[in-house]
Amino acid sequence: MEKYRVFIKENEYLIKIDGDRIWIDGQPVYAGIHFLNEDGLFMIEKDAAKREFHIKPKEGDTYQVTTRGMQVDAVVQPEKGRRAKRPAEKKEAGLITAPIPGVVMNVLVKEGDFIEKDRVLVVLESMKMLMEFRAPFEGIVENLALSKGQSVEKGDEMVRIKMREK
């Protein structure tokens, strides 16, 4: 018997496979898989219905699954004895990075500033659009890695906020 934990959005599913028997969250299902090509296109036959899926590996154990009417990221973790942990949030809460390349239009805070939640910190221009980056919580600007007019690449650190200690 093999177990897989699948995480999609906020939900977690436990799939057990034992030979030709399959359970989802304890409920038995009858299903078969047919591979349609070697680039991740396959078909699941379940009850009287056939449904096509496409799967594409992303980072680690994350896969992008596409099917008629849905596209989601699924984290699939084979369970080896002990219970697997839900993937931890990789991003540090107070670290604000550039999501796409752009030019810094405005920096509205300076290091050491006390800032309230939702205060606009940085304005970035990208694809002729202005994007405002706001404080995720109340705190102190610990590090400011940019200045007005500077260009940033995707993933570059922009601002680091330290949460105010209560």
Add this chain to the structure above:
Amino acid sequence: MKILIANRGEIAVRIMQACRDLGFSSVAVYSDIDREALHTRYADEAVYIGPTPASQSYLSIDAILSAAHKSGVDAVHPGYGFLSENSVFAEKVEAEGFIFIGPTPQTITLTGDKLAARGIAAEAGVPILPGCDFAISNNQIPESIGAEIGYPVLIKAVSGGGGRGIRLARSKDELKNVVDSASQEAKLAFGDDHVFIEKFIRPARHIEVQILGDGKSNVLVIGERECSIQRRHQKLIEESPAPRLDALSRSRLYDAARKIGLALNYRSLGTVEFLMDSNSEFYFIEVNPRIQVEHPITEMVTGIDLVNTQLLLAASGCLTLKQDQIKLRGTAIEARIIAEDPNQSFMPTSGQISYLKIPGGAGVRVDSALYQGMWVTTDYDSLIAKLIVWGEDRSTAIRRMIGALDDFQIAGVTTDLCYLKDVVRSEAFLSAEVDTMYLESFQSPELEELEILEKETSLAAALFIHKKLKHKVHQTAKAVNHWRTVAWREQMVGYY
């Protein structure tokens, strides 16, 4: 005739299709990153025009003109976006002896100045929104302006358009800051920081009228389009004809559009945009002096190929189409598929398209420049495809749209496909009771069928991984000989 298409993506391909229809030759232009793009392969010839940033390629007047000379074309089609609304470009194209497939440079200058366009509409007797008739810059705002018009107000770029550089101010306290940021955005996007103020009406519908003129005082009206489904002033879903529009309002709209077309002695294709309030009173917003993204829905309901007509008009100077030949039949809807993530405040996305399934069938049309293996980048506009459907009536068109959205599958880059389906299926869209602010508060519903589908997806993912691990067949294994393919496939088929 030989035509250079000064654009990229789906619209470049669309114009090249029209060239093929008419037996004209087409010339594509491309930047570094577009070396392998579909539009470069679709054209009869392709000319390299410069580095990836648009400012050094698709926006470079010199680069495009030199490509036109090099390839010896007769005419230049600007498409939409890029240089399409640049009067200097149109002027130079004509000055260097080419046909510019679009309005005259004078028309582009007039329609590009949103205040001048307001003036033309007012003079033609077309209603305009209450607002100021002068430009504001350097933050000099007349004290009483907000009070005269009444809050909330919209701050718009004088040189703006296409929904860019528009900001909302709800009160006098907000006005100064909003004018500041609107003016900053205007400077950045259009190189002109002048803004003006117009009253913000709500609820309002966005309805636009397609016009076609010959530049010799003949202006045809080719139906209307409703584009109220917008996100931050960017259209997402368009429809023709506008639903729940009574015959009297429709003919008044057509008259207004024709008057503006005549006032401009309009040449080529254009669109006159209006806002309509809940009492069916409408107000002129702007003229778009070019082919529009949403032109296919007009083609679907009228049966007129707008691009073919536009090319023939440019080649001959004569309009053969007559107003009484133009009739609307059925309903057409367009959904814009964009490389943006609806779950992350529509942040642009990128990636390589590893799997692509384009819907088809009766009444379904897809305009795109997508292909499997293509890299979607954030260098240009995020529009990657347009899904257009036609139905004998509105409900058929909607069902067709839902089915086609389901069928449309793009793996490797996050798109708004699921979001579009949620919008099209929403109660307000079905009953055509939407206004331009609808998407601002729209939330995708939690549907039971989606929960079932998600569960099935989890099963599919687990089974796939299970089989892969068990048979140690890795995604990365590329070199597979035929024998192994067959053997592997047989192993995989069957129940367990």
